[in-house]
Amino acid sequence: MVAVISKRFGLQHIEIAEDIVSETFLLATENWKTKGVPANPAAWLYTVAKQKTLSYFRRNKIFEDKVIPEINRKQEQQDNTDEFSFSQQNIKDSQLQMLFAICTPAIASEAQIGLALRILCGFGIDEIAEAFLSNKETINKRLFRAKEKLRTEQIQLSFPAENEIIKRLDNVLHIIYLLFSEGYYSKTQNQILRKDLCIEALRLGVMLTEYDRTNLPKTNALIALMCFHSSRFDARQSGEGELILYEQQDEELWNRELISQGIHFLNLSAAGEELSTYHLEARIAYCHCTKEDTTEKWEEILQLYNQLLMISYSPAAALNRTFALYKANGAEPALPEAEKLKLEDNHFYFVLLGELYSDIDKSKAIACFERAKALAKTPAEQQLIQLKIERLH
Amino acid sequence: MKDFVFIFRQPSYDYSNSSAEEIAAINKKWNDWIGGIAAQGKFKSHGARLEVPGKVLKPGGVVTDGPFVEIRERLGGFIVVTADSLDEATTLAHGCPALEADGSVEIRPVFA
Numbered sequence: 328m329v330a331v332i333s334k335r336f337g338l339q340h341i342e343i344a345e346d347i348v349s350e351t352f353l354l355a356t357e358n359w360k361t362k363g364v365p366a367n368p369a370a371w372l373y374t375v376a377k378q379k380t381l382s383y384f385r386r387n388k389i390f391e392d393k394v395i396p397e398i399n400r401k402q403e404q405q406d407n408t409d410e411f412s413f414s415q416q417n418i419k420d421s422q423l424q425m426l427f428a429i430c431t432p433a434i435a436s437e438a439q440i441g442l443a444l445r446i447l448c449g450f451g452i453d454e455i456a457e458a459f460l461s462n463k464e465t466i467n468k469r470l471f472r473a474k475e476k477l478r479t480e481q482i483q484l485s486f487p488a489e490n491e492i493i494k495r496l497d498n499v500l501h502i503i504y505l506l507f508s509e510g511y512y513s514k515t516q517n518q519i520l521r522k523d524l525c526i527e528a529l530r531l532g533v534m535l536t537e538y539d540r541t542n543l544p545k546t547n548a549l550i551a552l553m554c555f556h557s558s559r560f561d562a563r564q565s566g567e568g569e570l571i572l573y574e575q576q577d578e579e580l581w582n583r584e585l586i587s588q589g590i591h592f593l594n595l596s597a598a599g600e601e602l603s604t605y606h607l608e609a610r611i612a613y614c615h616c617t618k619e620d621t622t623e624k625w626e627e628i629l630q631l632y633n634q635l636l637m638i639s640y641s642p643a644a645a646l647n648r649t650f651a652l653y654k655a656n657g658a659e660p661a662l663p664e665a666e667k668l669k670l671e672d673n674h675f676y677f678v679l680l681g682e683l684y685s686d687i688d689k690s691k692a693i694a695c696f697e698r699a700k701a702l703a704k705t706p707a708e709q710q711l712i713q714l715k716i717e718r719l720h
Numbered sequence: 721m722k723d724f725v726f727i728f729r730q731p732s733y734d735y736s737n738s739s740a741e742e743i744a745a746i747n748k749k750w751n752d753w754i755g756g757i758a759a760q761g762k763f764k765s766h767g768a769r770l771e772v773p774g775k776v777l778k779p780g781g782v783v784t785d786g787p788f789v790e791i792r793e794r795l796g797g798f799i800v801v802t803a804d805s806l807d808e809a810t811t812l813a814h815g816c817p818a819l820e821a822d823g824s825v826e827i828r829p830v831f832a
Contacts, residue, residue: 630748633755637763645759652752664756 328373329446330425331418332380334484338428338477341446347383351376373413422447423534423541424484430498433480438473439502440509445470448527454520458509492540499535500549500605503528507553511560522560529553548596548605554589555612558582578618586616607635611647625654642670646679658683674702678712685719693719721802723764723830724809728816729793730823735772749817757801757812767798793823800830 328351332344351372365371429442437459444450444458456466487495510524532550535541562580563573593609611631614624632648645668653661662683670676677699684692693716700712735743757763772794776784796818803809806829813825 626748629755630751633751633758636755636758637766640758640761640763645761648755648759652755656752664759667756667760669760 328376328413330421330484331413332376333446334417334421334424336380338482338484341474341477343383344380345446347376347379351379377413419534419537421484423538424486426499426502426531426534427487427492427495428477428482428484430495430502431477431480431482432498433476433482434473436502436505438469440506441466441470442473443502443506443531444524444527447531448523450523457517458520458524486540489540496535496541496543496546499541500532500545503531503535504549504553504605506531507556511556525553525557525560529557544596544599544601545603545605546596547592548603548609551589551592551596552605552609552612554585554592555609555616558585558589558616573615581616589613589616602634602638604635604639607631607638611635620654622655625651629655642668642673643675646670646673646675650679650682653683658686662687672702674699674704674708674712677702678715681715689719721804722832724801724803724806725767725798725828725830726801726809726813726816727798727826727828728796728818728823729826730796730818730821732772732794733821746817749820753815753817754799756815757799760812762801762803762812764800764802767800769797770795796823 328348329341329344332347333341336344354375355368355372359365359368425447426443429439429446434442441455441459444455445452450458452463452466452470456463459466486492507525507528510521510528529550532546532553535546536550558581559573559576561582562576562578589609590613593613596606596609611628614628614631617624629648629651632644632651636644636648649661649665649668652664665676665680665683668676677695681692681695681699684695696712696716696719700709700716703709703712738746754763773785778784801809801812803812806827809827809829813827816825818825
């Protein structure tokens, strides 16, 4: 709703758009309580929002001074008539354009995710604060600055030029992936919130496939990746909210439907020449969808990580690659490779070293696990590492 | 951090009789070795991989065909890595599969 109003009246009025939308919802709760929920609640909301928006801009001089010339200019350009509607198509268009506007390089990526959550996914400030493990004031400030930036940079709510789309799309995909990861790996215990983040990321991704210009192989690869990860969402958390490691997960809890969706998008991503990091990560995630512990599987994973690291280095990929090397080639060749990584402040690094030393040098293995435990950030992780130490004694 | 080029040279070898498994094993060695450099965050870019056939032009318009029997080591290709020093780059080059095949790695800083 915010996206549609902003599209019509310009991104500089984004806060007014937000106010109108919350007023509309407030009115709805009051109104529906006394009169009952209308037959078509969505249409009701859209009609009220539209009336409120039009009357706001009429009431204010802004309408004559700024908005009308702006609208006239837009109409001359686009040749579309008085198109301020909440039609399905216009909602989709506006959301997609808002997504591209938010993903302007002028705003920091954390603020981009925040804005996407607030405006496109309708999350409350306290929910966003919880997802980021931050407080409401920080988030409010961050969003305020980002909106200021949208205004001062005069970002337009329209699709960037053809060649800009390709450049901007990488950032859009990145933000969607960060949004997803925020939900998937977030430290917050709120399961529903975390799932919502993942679902919203998937929704935005799928939305990009509905337009030819953004429906690129890498878009499909990213969706496939998110599907494969999501398929394990229920299996990786116990009833008590504890994290369950991959090896101990119950395959029965893996969501088969999401896996086959993932395969569908992975097939679509195979078109074209470009091999993006999303392609490689999606294929790795797909390998993990079969639990068989074969050398062939780990060999494939190893080679995918080799390729991934050549395109883009990350400590997590380096550690996973070395684990795959261990599974495919054995502990002995993997050990010197692991020693070279030198990720001395990363507890996963010492967990990996501990695993590799387990069959070669027990006391060294224990020393590594002890260091990992000292570096671990949560009690749950420390507990898992302690179990590994006890197993060696 | 500086950029360094690794230039791989290997004795000429006729791979046309090698089985698919042998070729795959050679590829794996190279991919694992380069993957190891990438896992340290020190891989920069691929140079072109060179095919075996080619020609050599010499002074006086003399053209010879490959496979370069008269050259002890032919150029196999190159990659670019990043390292703090020439010494560190040389350490990275250890374990290169070209060495197993009796070849060499030349390590050269990129002119900055």
